[in-house]
Amino acid sequence: MKTQPQTSHISVLMVCLGNICRSPTAEAVLRAQVNAAGLGDYITVDSAGTSDWHMGEAPDVRSMQAATTRLYDLSSQRSRQILSLDFEEFDYILAMDKQNLRDLCAHCPIDHQHKIELLLSYGNTGWTEVPDPYNTGTEGFELVLDLVEVACSAFLTHLIEKHNLPRQQYKHS
Numbered sequence: 001m002k003t004q005p006q007t008s009h010i011s012v013l014m015v016c017l018g019n020i021c022r023s024p025t026a027e028a029v030l031r032a033q034v035n036a037a038g039l040g041d042y043i044t045v046d047s048a049g050t051s052d053w054h055m056g057e058a059p060d061v062r063s064m065q066a067a068t069t070r071l072y073d074l075s076s077q078r079s080r081q082i083l084s085l086d087f088e089e090f091d092y093i094l095a096m097d098k099q100n101l102r103d104l105c106a107h108c109p110i111d112h113q114h115k116i117e118l119l120l121s122y123g124n125t126g127w128t129e130v131p132d133p134y135n136t137g138t139e140g141f142e143l144v145l146d147l148v149e150v151a152c153s154a155f156l157t158h159l160i161e162k163h164n165l166p167r168q169q170y171k172h173s
């Protein structure tokens with residue numbers, strides 16, 4: 001992979017259908033990994049839904065509970081629908097499933113289509129989509145976290161390499 005000059009700022013938008021389960025989880029997981037890598041000044045993360053069904057609502061309590069056990073906090077997030085401006089403003093737009101991807105591509109101007117990818121195109125999970133957990137039990141929400149953690153970690157490694165971001169400096173005493 002070709003390394004580019006260091007990018008000053010990178011913005012990432014996670015997208016699912018309702019923006020109350022999968023994309024808020026992906027937002028929180030990637031942000032936690034970014035902060036743990038000391039890259040909070042370089043990478044910002046947001047999320048949105050393709051639908052307006054849950055506009056203004058907090059994430060699903062089942063997503064919040066599953067996330068809390070792994071020390072991610074979703075409580076301050078509120079659902080919003082993707083805006084036309086998002087296609088211009090975000091550098092990466094990562095869809096949770098293929099229907100989200102199709103809906104995004106249908107609304108995205110041609111100049112920005114290259115920004116849209118499936119989140120699970122990163123990481124070797126063996127899955128291509130993050131399954132919708134809305135009508136499942138707790139195992140569905142745990143699966144979302146399992147897949148999202150692996151994919152976000154691989155995506156962050158990709159960003160660090162592609163944009164020549166600083167790597168974590170470990171201090172030895």
Ligand code: 4NP
Binds near residue numbers: 018053134
């Ligand atoms: P999400 O999950 O797209 O991961 O936020 C869903 C949330 C709500 C609905 C479907 C999926 N719903 O049908 O209301």
